[in-house]
Amino acid sequence: QVQLVESGGGVVQPGRSLRLSCAASGFTFSTYGMHWVRQAPGTGLEWVALISYGGGAYKYYRDSVKGRFTISRDDSKNTLYLQMNNLRTEDTAIYYCARASVEEVDLASLDYWGQGTLVTVSS
């Protein structure tokens, strides 16, 4: 069965960096676009980034994280990453990785989600 397991969250000071990982199993990882979506405490869902299938030639970000966050993938390890630099207090959230619902299609819904990892940015 499809499984997505995030790790790497924690407490970090503003301006510092953190790298999140998402280990995927149960499907052919390389043929699916992958996303990061976050949820600040008590608020709604916010899309963060997308990396295209097949090596990740294309990457897209929401404006507020452009230049600070980098999404990447290692298809040989079935793992998705989110490198977060220059973190701000407003980046505090649960970060979910999620899979695009259609193989080899970037514009699709998200059909499988991990359990999330909490990132707290605080001095």
Next chain:
Amino acid sequence: EVVMTQSPATLSVSPGERVTLSCRASQSVSSNLAWYQQKPGRAPSLLIYEASTRATGTPARFSGSGSGTEFTLSISSLQSEDSAVYYCQQYNKWPPMFTFGQGTKLEI
């Protein structure tokens, strides 16, 4: 950026009733709209995609409709387990910007 607006923010209903949740897009997203259910302390789960297609495992009492800028999620014969926050999301625009609505909290 496409803005997704959901209404109402909160809805309190009784078991067995039927409810309709609304989602409006600030510009046309064609039928590229999904609905998600999120229960407390859990990750979201996909209910509906392409505006009206039930995802695997979604009970038949959930139905989606609409296209363009106006969408609805209907739930018939409400059950206590349907208590959750429901989000709509568009995935139409290029370059990709997968905007979510702010959510509707459904209390049974």
